[in-house]
Amino acid sequence: MLKKYILIAIVAAAGLWSCNEDSLDASITVDSNFQSGAGGENGWIPGYAGYAATADSSQLDTVAATALLPRGLDTTQYGFRILSRYSKGNMFSYIKKRVTGFKPNKPYEMTLQVDLATKYTASAVVDKVTFKSGVSTKEPLTTKLTSGVYAFNLDKGSGTQVGKDVLLSGSIASTNLDTRYYTLLRYSNDGQPITVTANGNGELWFYAGTDSDYKDTTIFYFDRIIARFKEL
Template identity: 80%
Template sequence: MTLKKYILIALLAAAGLWGCNDDSLDAAITVDSNFQSGTSGENGWEPGFAGYASTADSSQLDTVAAIALLPRGLDTTQYGFRILSRYSKGNMFSYLKKRVSGFTPNGSYEMTLQVDLATNYSNDSAKGVVDQVTFKAGVSPSEPLTKLVSGVYAFNLDKGTGKQPGKDVLLSGSIASTNRDTRYHTLLRYSNAPVTVTANNRGELWFYAGTDSDYKDTTIFYFDRIIATFKEL
């Protein structure tokens, strides 16, 4: 058995979410999270919030993150990861993160990423939401974390500020749907071309997806599906 084929089989066994065509040494490796019900509905994704002051109280700050049935306008028999956030005093970054292991340590991979984000905001929505909330997603060899820095719970990766993406952001864009009604619709956000990523020395990559918001009121989103596809270089 070749080394590359062994790696693919090991990934499949270890992650439980990987799929490959065993007939080809050039087969793609796929991580596919759809957040369905049950004890593993989170698919290994963990929520986090960043940007708020350590002194923020419940009158200023509200955060909720949990698996929930999708809302009306979508398939209400299916589940997604629901994120609610409100921070009345400044910027809030609300995100999910996931560790994937089994890569070749320090190995390089060609990757494409797709995130299905469910939102009921449109270009006709209150401009405060559409203009002040930006979707962002990325991949890093380092774990995305919220750390207390000078009295603020800050995000440790370079996500950029507001609509401006940082160096650790792969996908960035509007949270507005092209549909004009107020029902929820799924937005497909995906990389237009493959990018090269490098695993850390433990053979890991970390993914994150979230919303970077300067909006001072409540926003609610559902992550419906997140798919990453890799090919070892």
């Protein structure tokens, strides 16, 4: 009998979770913590924009993959590690994710939280790099312009300036004065939920990244990204 009760409990819990996909429950939570190790991107895809099509390896360097968190954080846990360098100008380094299961063209009240690991305290870096994150009904893309520059297709703004497609933004300054160790910054709009409307396919796209005019290498880790929705 004990096994039967355990099975009933499991089925009931699974039923509550699946309610996020239908009309029985108007709440949806998307929680990405990247804890599956290598290959544990949770559907997030990296991208880069702002660099010239003619940039070579002496000017441009990019690496994106899940990795164990660095010293200063829990080194047994994983995050999404983003390395970037563009010596000729501004570059936007980001990750994006498509979320489905919403009702087409239906409005939702949303809160978003992004945990970013940083080690930068020197103003030479901090003053030239801005964290930005947003949500859109269309896919965030890197597109090649006629000028030969790969540009971001959403309005993120330039440098420290914030565009209309940015929901969360802020400084990447570490609170740890020892730059050998990372600290975790949390960006959230929990106090001010916003209304978003899913597209005709019942989808929303998320992105989070760093807008950098720093000409040398920067490395950041996305530790966790959580979006919560309530159907209106």
